[in-house]
Amino acid sequence: MDFELTEEQRLLREFSRAMLTAACPPALVRAVADAGTDGDDALWQKAVELGWPSLAVAEDAGGAGQGVIELCLVAEEVGRAAAPGPFAESALVAAAAAGGGAPDDVVAGLLEGKHKGAVVDAAAPDLIHAAGSADWLLVLGADVRLAPAPATKRRTTIDLSRGWYAATGPLDGRVLDLDPHRWRDAMTVLTAADALGAGERLLEMTVAYTTVREQFGRPIGSFQAVKHKAADMLITLQGVRAATYRAAMAIDAGAPDASLWASVAKAHAAEGVSEVAGTALQLHGGIGFTWEHDLHLFLRRAKVDEAIWGNASSHHRRVAALLRQAG
The missing domain is CATH 1.10.540.10 (Acyl-CoA dehydrogenase/oxidase, N-terminal domain)
Known part of the structure; x- marks a missing residue:
């Protein structure tokens, strides 16, 4: 594909x-x-x-x-x-x-x-x-x-x-x-895509902030621990992207496993983007907890995307059920 x-x-x-x-x-x-x-x-x-x-x-x-x-x-x-x-x-x-x-x-x-x-x-x-x-x-x-x-x-x-x-x-x-299943799958995947976009913005904001925020006379983004966290955020978002567009392609193609991939995408987005949001908040430090910081626009949106159209647990159960049916 x-x-x-x-x-x-x-x-x-x-x-x-x-x-x-x-x-x-x-x-x-x-x-x-x-x-x-x-x-x-x-x-x-x-x-x-x-x-x-x-x-x-x-x-x-x-x-x-x-x-x-x-x-x-x-x-x-x-x-x-x-x-x-x-x-x-x-x-x-x-x-x-x-x-x-x-x-x-x-x-x-x-x-x-x-x-x-x-x-x-x-x-x-x-x-x-x-x-x-x-x-x-x-x-x-x-x-x-x-x-x-x-x-x-x-x-x-x-x-x-x-x-x-x-x-x-x-x-x-x-x-x-x-077919109600196809349209529900489509809305599920669109929610995952919205969360993916919010996660990408959270990563961009975090990288920009850690580039200018200094500690011990150096930008905190130069510290290895911070670099690793930013790299983990990127890897997570790449996985969410792959799952989301794999699901969208399956729906458009009318593939018999489209529902399976829709649930994979939503479960991965719900868990992954939520994790990205938590890391972004951590790396922003105290300023990230203030409503005046734009970080909250995206963090809060991602948390609601996590819950609507099925949370991670419900989609994990759906994946398991669909795999049992296929087997």
């Missing part, structure tokens, strides 16, 4: 990173958090201009005809910027609506970015990302349903880069002709 990105995929990552670097600094993330909203309208419009909402919609339905790999590239960059807004989720909802037989006007609104979508784990309707600003919810349970956004109540979590909600109204909607 070829893990190299195509030229088109590299450009998608490059343009997405450039846009988020320019349009989504930590100050914007904090401003959105202070306002208690789900995102920034100007940032959403820039995402629309890049074609994110229609990225995974089939070409014959007016989209770009890409897959979960490309959505992961977007999700990774969104996590790397701690960007507020349901970017990858809304694109996934648009793809499901287009592929599952939703009305044309609903599909058009989602792929054009005029409407926003959020994804709901039917087993956990009390923790939905960006449901307060969503027009449509993709409800993943025993089947796949496209539901109008119900009444919601905003939740308080440690992740202040995103808005989280509990549904207080019914999640009834149109049943789409889709």
Whole structure:
């Protein structure tokens, strides 16, 4: 299996990173958090201009005809910027609506970015990302349903880069002709990709800090123990990246072991990025414990990514069960 990105995929990552670097600094993330909203309208419009909402919609339905790999590239960059807004989720909802037989006007609104979508784990309707600003919810349970956004109540979590909600109204909607396992796997892998992006940013911040922070007249990054910890962070993230994109490729290919790889990716991301976050906090020392330091935007986001769409333990159990079935 070829893990190299195509030229088109590299450009998608490059343009997405450039846009988020320019349009989504930590100050914007904090401003959105202070306002208690789900995102920034100007940032959403820039995402629309890049074609994110229609990225995974089939070409014959007016989209770009890409897959979960490309959505992961977007999700990774969104996590790397701690960007507020349901970017990858809304694109996934648009793809499901287009592929599952939703009305044309609903599909058009989602792929054009005029409407926003959020994804709901039917087993956990009390923790939905960006449901307060969503027009449509993709409800993943025993089947796949496209539901109008119900009444919601905003939740308080440690992740202040995103808005989280509990549904207080019914999640009834149109049943789409889709395999619920595939779409749950896709959302699981997108969560792993978001965590991967947050982990990459934590590593970058840690390396930058240890380069300038001095102890005993030398940058602490020159000490062997610190170098080893930074190297361990990098190795862990490379493993998370390999597992995440291996899973995305399996889903796009319709491989019979796609669910297995999705759980491998999420378990590895949940454990690995959490470990990276802990090391980043340790190497930042006392300053890392202050909310005023931007480290917390990414550390807190990574910790919530660890818990949603199945924690490491649940995915380890799922991997074991799938291996027993295959054997």
